[in-house]
Amino acid sequence: MTRAVRPTSLADALAALAEPSAVAIAGATDLMVGEGLAEAPAVVDVLRLPELLGIRRTDTCFDIGAATSFSRIRGDLGLCDMFPILGQAAATVGGWQIQNRATLGGNIANASPAGDSLPVLLALDAELVIAGSGGERVLAYRDFHVGYRQTALEPGELIVRVRMPVPSPGVQRFKKVGTRAAQAISKVVVAFAAESSAGTLTAVRVAAGSVAATPVRLTETEALLTGARPSAGLADRAAACASSEVTPIDDIRSTAAYRRHVIGRVVRRMTLSVAGG
């Protein structure tokens, strides 16, 4: 019989997760689909851990508890004012019933290449605070996904908080392309962030999901856009670059060819939309 525990402190949760093959669950909106928990000898609920709850603002960052639901993220006006694309991504995660359960930390740990919030975290240079039996460590989110559904989490470790550095004023864009407007898993999801001075883009971040084995930064597209002035010509070149640097596959939701085409169109439109911004 599977053991299930509901610890009320991070220390107790880490002790429970020290058992080999113990599975941490939060909103469980992915793990409860199919046989996700069928083989788990022990299940550890992290929804009640105070260390994983709440959204705090410091001078330099927003610090979001990993067990914060997407509904809470959408409802935090200060957070969504600073990171509008995070609020937009949260609003595309399933429907209301899912957003009430699904958590930001769960989206990260679940490590689907299609996770809606993940390109946003890449584009905004998020950091993860990860706890284990040896204490806490901070990892750039960019270094978290090491392969298809493979993460940098060591056995027994838990994502505790997500830190979003307060950005310089700039532009942010988000687009999810799915089969329908609501309640779809993405075919392509793109997040864009940049600063703009005198019409020139700097600090450009373009990140995408469902176009590779992990959520990825489009570094060649970023290099092409950095220091450039948005124009129709630049937008076309960025589109071609984005289409060529991703490595999508054919799967149940879409085809590689469609994904290459669409990511180019999305990047083109985003580039045009920040002209003069």
Next chain:
Amino acid sequence: MTDLVRMQVNGAAVEFDGDPRTRLLDVIRERLSLTGTKEGCGEGECGACAVLIDGEVVCSCLVPVFQVDGSDITTIESLAPPDALLPLQQTFVDAGGVQCGACTPGIVLTLHALFQREPRARRARVREALAGNLCRCTGYERILRAAEEHAARLRGDVS
């Protein structure tokens, strides 16, 4: 270790002893015989199994029961007394918002949760709140019309 799960369902104390991963949906339907909560997809896509956990609308097919220990669960059965309807439910009947009815409990519970928070919710907000509730009969129009009529009454725009 198989701790008893204790919860309130529609105001009554309930205990569950069994596999902690059992879906809340199965506890509600099979153990408690509250069959107003429906199973559609079983994957969190359709909203037919919606219930309220501590006032928040969720898909009960995705909730392992041990996570609701200590929680208050509200199912469709508790919205109105037996053989009576809430004004929201009556509006659905009057507007033709019900056909086969499999999606209706989830939709009504979701709208109930919405209007409790946002009595002034308009059509765009209603559509967003219902994005996770699939209906294969109505084409949604009469559901939305029912919700709008109810909202108009809440606002006092019509009698």
